[in-house]
Amino acid sequence: MLKDVLAVGDSTELEIIFSSKKYRTKITKRPKIQTNEGPPDKFVSITVNVVTRPDSTYPLIMRPYKIDLSQLGSKVIDKMSFEIRNVSDEDLKIKLISYASDYFEVDLPKSIKAGETRKAKVKLRKEVLKKSFDKSFTIELSDEVQSRFTIPVKRKLAKTVRASSKPAGK
Amino acid sequence: MNNIRAIVLIAVLTLLLASLAMAAPRLTIPVKEFNFGYVPQNSTISHKFWLVSTGDDTLKILKVIPG
Numbered sequence: 001m002l003k004d005v006l007a008v009g010d011s012t013e014l015e016i017i018f019s020s021k022k023y024r025t026k027i028t029k030r031p032k033i034q035t036n037e038g039p040p041d042k043f044v045s046i047t048v049n050v051v052t053r054p055d056s057t058y059p060l061i062m063r064p065y066k067i068d069l070s071q072l073g074s075k076v077i078d079k080m081s082f083e084i085r086n087v088s089d090e091d092l093k094i095k096l097i098s099y100a101s102d103y104f105e106v107d108l109p110k111s112i113k114a115g116e117t118r119k120a121k122v123k124l125r126k127e128v129l130k131k132s133f134d135k136s137f138t139i140e141l142s143d144e145v146q147s148r149f150t151i152p153v154k155r156k157l158a159k160t161v162r163a164s165s166k167p168a169g170k
Numbered sequence: 171m172n173n174i175r176a177i178v179l180i181a182v183l184t185l186l187l188a189s190l191a192m193a194a195p196r197l198t199i200p201v202k203e204f205n206f207g208y209v210p211q212n213s214t215i216s217h218k219f220w221l222v223s224t225g226d227d228t229l230k231i232l233k234v235i236p237g
Contacts, residue, residue, distance in 0.1 A: 004231040006223035013218040014234065018206070020213045029237035033221070036230040037195045043237070044219045045203045054210040065210050098204070098217050134214035138206055148207025150215050 016046055017134070023050040048150075059088030059143055060112075062151060067122050070156040079123040082151075086112040092141045097148070099137035103128045104153060106137050122153055132156045196225030 003012040016031055027050065030043045051057055054065040063083045071077045086092055093111045103125060109118040122137075138150045204217045223229035 001221075001231065001234070006221070006229040006231070008223055008226055008228065010229075011220055011222040012231075014221050014231075015216050015218045016204075017214060017216045020209050020211050020215070022211060024211070031237045032235040033197065033199075033231065034233040034235070035195065035197050036228075036232065037197055037225065042197055042199060043202065044199060045237075046217065047203070047205045048209050048215075049207060050211055051208050052211060054208070057208050066213060100216065134216070136206075136213070136215035136217075138217070140207070148205055150206040150209045150213075152210070152213035152215055154214070 014044070016044060018046060018048060020048060020050045023048075024052050025050065057149070059086060059090075059092060059141065059147060060149060061085045061087055062149065065151065067151060067153040068155075069122070069124060070154065072158045076129065078126075078129060079121060081119055081121045083117055084109070084112060084120055085117040086114055088143065089114050090143065092143060095140045095142075097138050097140045100133075100135035100153070103133060103135050104137075108139065124155070128155070130157070193227040194225050195223065195227045195229040197229055197231075198222045198224040 001012055001014050006012060018029065026047065028045060028047045030045045032041045032043055034041050055061060063085070067080050067082060069077050069080055091111060091113045094108055096106055096108055099106050105123050107121040107123065109120060112118050132155055134152065134154050136150050136152045138148055141147045200220055200222065206215055206217070209215055221231065
């Protein structure tokens with residue numbers, strides 16, 4: 001959270017981070033927010049459908065299903081392509097509904113025909129190249145149930161990479 | 171004349187104090203729910219919710235307790 005004191009009319013963002021670990025079902029979490037407004041406390045709610053076989057999802061299959069932009073050497077790794085395969089028998093529209101816009105951009109096809117495979121890309125912002133982080137983006141499809149997929153985006157930096165980012169003399 | 175002024179002043183002060191006593195912070199969360207959909211195991215994912223101060227006093231966020 002950027003701010004924990006808000007003047008009248010002010011706003012802030014609250015980031016909820018979830019680790020899917022070894023879960024294997026649909027999960028709902030309701031983090032509670034306590035303020036000086038007093039009771040009753042307020043809640044936000046997240047729902048996650050953890051899949052054990054991400055290589056056989058429906059109606060899309062992502063390859064890879066996790067984006068890892070970790071950098072162990074000096075070669076800058078700032079983008080990664082991935083494939084989206086429509087394994088259903090209907091054409092689908094793809095909408096990006098949530099992503100860490102201060103960390104990366106997501107270049108997605110707007111639609112994908114039945115049976116088609118399309119390329120997509122995640123590109124890091126230069127401001128975060130010296131950071132390690134775990135973020136994600138979520139897409140929504142135009143199928144009957146408006147299926148959603150969340151793709152984790154991870155970046156870990158080797159110690160030597162982080163050290164080289166320090167100003168000289170420190 | 172002085173009596174009327176005093177009464178008006180007292181009435182105005184009473185109203186001001188009453189409005190100050192009634193000032194209250196209020197948290198509004200425009201979108202309270204988010205569905206991540208399908209997520210692979212052993213992943214860390216995140217989403218941001220907007221919190222808005224819509225009361226008439228400063229809002230302090232004291233604690234966020236994981237669900």
